[in-house]
Amino acid sequence: MEALDPQRLRIGEDGAPPDPGPLSELARRMRGERDRMLGFPFNLDFDYRPLAEFLAVHGNNVGNPRSGSDYRIDTRPFEVAVLDFFTRLAGGDPARVSGYVTTGGTESNMYAVWVARERYPDAVLYASAEAHYSLPKIGRLLRVPYVEVPTAADGTMDTTALLRELARHPGRAAVGAATIGTTGRGAVDDLPGIRRALASAGVERSRVHCDAAFGGLLAEFGDEAIPWNLAAGADSVALSGHKVIGAPIPCGVVLAREDDVEAVRAEGVAVGADDDTITGSRDAVSPVLLWYELRRLGRRGVAERVRHCHRVAAHAQRGLAAVGRRPSRARGGTVVLFDAPPEEFCRRWHLPRDEEHAALVVMPHVAERHVDRLCEELRRAG
Known part of the structure; x- marks a missing residue:
């Protein structure tokens, strides 16, 4: 995400009505990253606005x-x-x-x-x-x-x-x-x-x-x-x-x-x-x-959420293998390591990487369609 202008955020000596512009802009940017947040163990599938x-x-x-x-x-x-x-x-x-x-x-x-x-x-x-x-x-x-x-x-x-x-x-x-x-x-x-x-x-x-x-x-x-x-x-x-x-x-x-x-x-x-x-x-x-x-979920709902993560992780392994990225996954885990693409690609998809591997982390908000889009971009990138 691009940085906000610090001058728009400066807190002055005198009070003033908060400018909603930067807040709205930041919230829009944060939500816009959601569908490409595939590399960190945080679930983005929730809505707590009724508790405001x-x-x-x-x-x-x-x-x-x-x-x-x-x-x-x-x-x-x-x-x-x-x-x-x-x-x-x-x-x-x-x-x-x-x-x-x-x-x-x-x-x-x-x-x-x-x-x-x-x-x-x-x-x-x-x-x-x-x-x-x-x-x-x-x-x-x-x-x-x-x-x-x-x-x-x-x-x-x-x-x-x-x-x-x-x-x-x-x-x-x-x-x-x-x-x-x-x-x-x-x-x-x-x-x-x-x-x-x-x-x-x-x-x-x-x-x-x-x-x-x-x-x-x-x-x-x-x-x-x-x-x-x-x-x-x-x-x-x-x-x-x-x-x-x-x-x-x-x-x-x-x-x-x-x-x-x-x-x-x-x-x-x-x-x-x-x-x-x-x-x-x-x-x-x-x-x-x-x-x-x-x-809202109950024990059964939590269990189904976890099963979803394991299913999508298995799907990611197959998809990444199909585009030649040699994926691997730890027993019982939902982190899929694969041959690292360029740094700019990893930044776009929020994928942590080292010299050899990038990590796709399947959490409840990650669906097969997200994995498919990632793999298609990898295929086009060659």
Whole structure:
């Protein structure tokens, strides 16, 4: 998109009626890019305009969503409904799992590592070389030693390498981060394998966090069973609200064991509410957005949305193969890597690329017609 003239956006000394022109122009440009947004894990298939009245009031879900607060303009009941849905989806019991709606995957990951560190202050954090960029940053912020574990050829954590790294820190607690859908290629780490490595290394104090922001729902409703959740051995899980579900602002969910969360909970400190969150004051709109869409879809609707993504990803593999682009796709994922076209082509279709590959990421707004248009342009380009 072309840049807007900064002079039209300048905020002066005196107040003035906002010029709707730049806003309308920007909204038009953003909507115009929608049909070519094929390379990032964000779902653009949603419409929350019926909820516009929530933009005219300050809602604040401060502190623990299940705790009462002296500030009572909130959307806590909707947040709890969203948390209960995701907890059950992840194979957990809402009575034994705590969590809240976050600003996105980074906060969810940070919360999980923070809770684990408070349980085990001497912990070392282990994550794969293809894990989300937030994890090494979180290690630095929380002053938790961070170990980058090499990956296998398919992009998943090499659990043999993990075993070697664990042996270098004898006697230390461990926090293993399993990535369920890497950003680069959608690879899913072996959650049971990480658990086995911890046991084989003799680690007696550990927690396993699943960063399932991208791939959790794709794994849950895919064609094959892929371990990814609390029921499969995770102690905490991060999920995204703006990826498969879709939202106009980044948001997410974090779930963790209630007995671990108790270690960080401060009673009554947040205007009367218990606080076991990172941010304290929290957005009250995102829970309503997620509730609205999940209520509309239901579990079956979410499952069908995921099946759509897998069908279109398979269609993309066939189409890209037909135009000679040698596509590949990780098990259970919807990222299709293929021989990279020129940079200008990738910019037009919002495709991330490196020297060898471009990535097509199938999300719910991506249909077969979008893939067909992309492949036809590739065919004409030669």
